[in-house]
Amino acid sequence: MTSALMANYGHPELQFARGQGVYLYTADGERYVDFTMGIAVNCLGHCHPHLIAALKRQADTLWHTSNLFSNVPTETLAKRLVELTFADRVFFANSGTEAVECGFKMMRRYHYHHGRKQRVRIISLTQSFHGRTLAPVAACLNPLHTEGFLVGDAGFDQVPFGDLDALRAAISDSTAGIILEPVQGEGGIRAVSVEYLQAVRQICDEHGILLMFDEVQSGIGRTGYLFAHEALGVAPDLLASAKGLGGGFPIGACLSREHVAEVMTAGTHGSTFGGNPLATSVANAVLDVLTEPGFLTQVNQRADQLRAGIDALSEQYPGILAGHTGLGLMVGLRCAGSNADLLKAMATHKLLAVKAGGNSVRLLPPLNISAAEVDESLALLASACADLASL
Numbered sequence: 001m002t003s004a005l006m007a008n009y010g011h012p013e014l015q016f017a018r019g020q021g022v023y024l025y026t027a028d029g030e031r032y033v034d035f036t037m038g039i040a041v042n043c044l045g046h047c048h049p050h051l052i053a054a055l056k057r058q059a060d061t062l063w064h065t066s067n068l069f070s071n072v073p074t075e076t077l078a079k080r081l082v083e084l085t086f087a088d089r090v091f092f093a094n095s096g097t098e099a100v101e102c103g104f105k106m107m108r109r110y111h112y113h114h115g116r117k118q119r120v121r122i123i124s125l126t127q128s129f130h131g132r133t134l135a136p137v138a139a140c141l142n143p144l145h146t147e148g149f150l151v152g153d154a155g156f157d158q159v160p161f162g163d164l165d166a167l168r169a170a171i172s173d174s175t176a177g178i179i180l181e182p183v184q185g186e187g188g189i190r191a192v193s194v195e196y197l198q199a200v201r202q203i204c205d206e207h208g209i210l211l212m213f214d215e216v217q218s219g220i221g222r223t224g225y226l227f228a229h230e231a232l233g234v235a236p237d238l239l240a241s242a243k244g245l246g247g248g249f250p251i252g253a254c255l256s257r258e259h260v261a262e263v264m265t266a267g268t269h270g271s272t273f274g275g276n277p278l279a280t281s282v283a284n285a286v287l288d289v290l291t292e293p294g295f296l297t298q299v300n301q302r303a304d305q306l307r308a309g310i311d312a313l314s315e316q317y318p319g320i321l322a323g324h325t326g327l328g329l330m331v332g333l334r335c336a337g338s339n340a341d342l343l344k345a346m347a348t349h350k351l352l353a354v355k356a357g358g359n360s361v362r363l364l365p366p367l368n369i370s371a372a373e374v375d376e377s378l379a380l381l382a383s384a385c386a387d388l389a390s391l
């Protein structure tokens with residue numbers, strides 16, 4: 001079968017016809033356990049009834065008005081995000097990269113507004129991932145993503161992950177702010193340390209520069225907290241959210257404290273689709289479930305169960321598994337062998353996961369996975385390890 005799609009995703013072999021909870025089904029009815037969850041997007045699994053109801057209700061009511069007019073689901077979602085987080089204001093976009101892009105623009109505009117026009121440069125960390133539009137690509141400097149695309153350095157500096165001295169040395173009179181993922185996703189499910197994050201916050205405050213967290217992947221309950229930085233006890237000035245926020249419906253958000261948000265006066269930024277009521281209705285439904293009493297406690301319990309199982313398998317198969325990283329249900333499976341081989345063996349047993357940096361495999365189960373489903377997944381992972389061990 002030839003495809004009319006561009007080849008930038010390669011040529012995926014698997015095609016799915018429907019999903020239910022933690023499972024994906026092919027048109028032939030073959031069932032897979034999905035620990036990719038659309039890359040941490042379907043946070044409540046496939047086809048969650050509360051999300052379906054919200055989408056259907058909104059589809060019968062109002063699809064789109066643009067931001068020429070306001071609408072209730074969007075106003076409500078912004079208020080809820082403000083009440084639940086460090087933020088005072090929200091801008092809605094349609095994806096993670098747009099949420100990050102908005103934050104970059106705000107960092108520069110903040111200094112411009114206060115007469116510091118030279119403060120335009122933004123510092124990022126090695127192995128970070130912030131999206132695929134030009135500014136995030138320039139920030140991350142992943143050769144695979146930049147080659148043939150960049151003009152100059154586009155105003156970005158990069159310092160090694162976790163290195164405070166390098167960070168201090170990189171700050172100059174032209175620095176506007178710093179962006180980092182509290183738990184790196186694509187880079188290999190690596191959390192920054194509490195001490196590092198506290199020091200970064202202090203450095204930003206000393207220099208009067210802004211701190212932005214990219215929680216596109218680590219946010220929306222994934223780590224057992226609404227946002228991962230809550231676990232680390234350090235708040236940013238700006239935060240990018242997307243992925244799980246819409247539970248599968250495209251939406252992104254840039255959250256900001258008032259002193260930065262106030263510079264985004266009428267006309268400074270915009271998005272035709274941003275704040276679309278279909279998207280914000282579904283995101284409100286996601287928050288309904290996430291804020292139910294005990295929901296995040298259960299995320300942490302399932303995470304403990306999954307991680308204990310990985311510990312046991314790492315002891316049993318030391319040549320294949322080397323423990324886990326990350327927080328909550330943002331799980332990095334460290335591979336002693338090759339992560340590509342492990343992913344292939346897992347897929348043979350119909351357990352799907354995502355590759356990540358640092359020779360790891362990302363396990364991103366739905367946040368509402370049951371204890372029995374965690375056990376089932378661990379059994380599939382054990383079978384994959386047994387296959388590799390017998391080679």
Ligand SMILES: *Cc1c(COP(=O)(O)O)cnc(C)c1O
Binds near residue numbers: 100129130132
């Ligand atoms: C996925 C991701 C992005 C980009 O999100 P898109 O919706 O693909 O634009 C940005 N930052 C992080 C940390 C991500 O995981």
